Amino acid sequence: MVFSNKLIKLFVLMLICLSLENKALAVDPEVLAKKALCHTCLAKIYVAQGQDPEAIKEYQELLKLIPNDAATHFDFGNVLARNNKPDLATAQFKFAAKLKPTIPEYQVGLGNGLMYVKDFEGAVQAYTKACMLGGKYQKQLQTAQQYQAQQKLLDQYKEKVKKQQENTE
């Protein structure tokens, strides 16, 4: 009896804690909007002024507030790409392309990022999608296809060399 009373009290305490946590996490949408607005403007200002490190900080804060905004991911990806961070940029372009798959520019951003990290097959897919969405990115697509073909030849050559080595051994 005492044991079950304790359990009940523990359960009630947990419920209270959960509700308090939810309340703490609940953000007034107006406040959220205001903060997001400020960070967006600051990020764009810093980009315009060439202060990329500051811009990156702003985008990081902004994405904490609006993590599902495709345009922000895309813009952030561009800033990262300009700052020689292709891996991080590609990740941002991936988010953007996933959130808004019908925007050709996001596919192109993804394609560009994948080219940097030498995922030519992925880049071809991304550029193809961008072209299908009505964008004029045939040139990028052709380049990616050429790289993909080259990569295939290189892989085949490496495979051949490896086999030869194994045979001689």
Next chain:
Amino acid sequence: MLFIATALPSLAVGDNTGSTGSITITRHANNAAKAFAARDYKKAKEEYRIAIGLSPDNLEFYYGLYDVCVHSGEWDQVVFALEKIFEIDESKKRSLLAQYGEALFHLNQYDRAIPVLKQALKEADIPAPKISLVVPAPMPEPVEDKPASGTGGAAGLVPNKMLPSDSGNLASTGPIPHHDILLAKDTGTFKLSFLNASHSECILTAEYLDYERNPDIQFFNPPIARYHISKILKGPPLNKDLPIRYEFYDRQSSAGMPPGWKFSIDKMPEKGSNWILFIRNAVPRDGAFDTYEGSYGRQPATQENLNEIYALLENSANR
């Protein structure tokens, strides 16, 4: 959660206009509100400017001007209106700092914008000023009082009545940023989704043909694009030759005109390309149809998009 994307300017004739008791001012304010509701921002701005000229200390007219100019992207006017609001009522400054910073940003006044935006972030928790969002019905034209017999005094004006406001039921808030922040908050995009677009009166696929040449094509004065309807997915049988007002932005966005934007033919789609058009109202306005939320209402007619639309239409039909 209801997001009121357009903060309709208040016409609650409170003490200020009540004290002026001016028919003319009320008329201009009403005209401004009507023009705003009809999205005729140019006229709304003009009417607010006249009302301000006649009653320069009326806070709500500056709010109205602010709101109109945010919609039309006239950021210099936005700054003017906000600075006047701050001048009249200092207490409003803290809650409108973010909007002020945004306006300065759009004017490329970065050195001024940065400290304002940083301060706004610190004070973001302060709620925006409360003004009514309801556009009251236009006041009937008051009848001028006839001078009382024998008094010889000036004809008195019928005092303006308080316009009804049911803001008690609405979460009345101040001018709300109506731009892509709303888009970002509602991650599925409350307005900008196929689900919401599918409630348009017309949904169709069409081939882009050309646009009407006009020397005055601007970002906010879009050209009329000519489409040829391929298939009507929903709605009345419109004429196959379809004129569309080709807006360059989606109406949820407040990014405004990109700096250095200039119209050129590459802003238009490729001739012969296929599009899904969501036409909100199957009634043309000034000889052309408006698409759902501006540029969002034109989507590429890809397999993916078409499938999604068909699924939505099918679901709504099966209800």
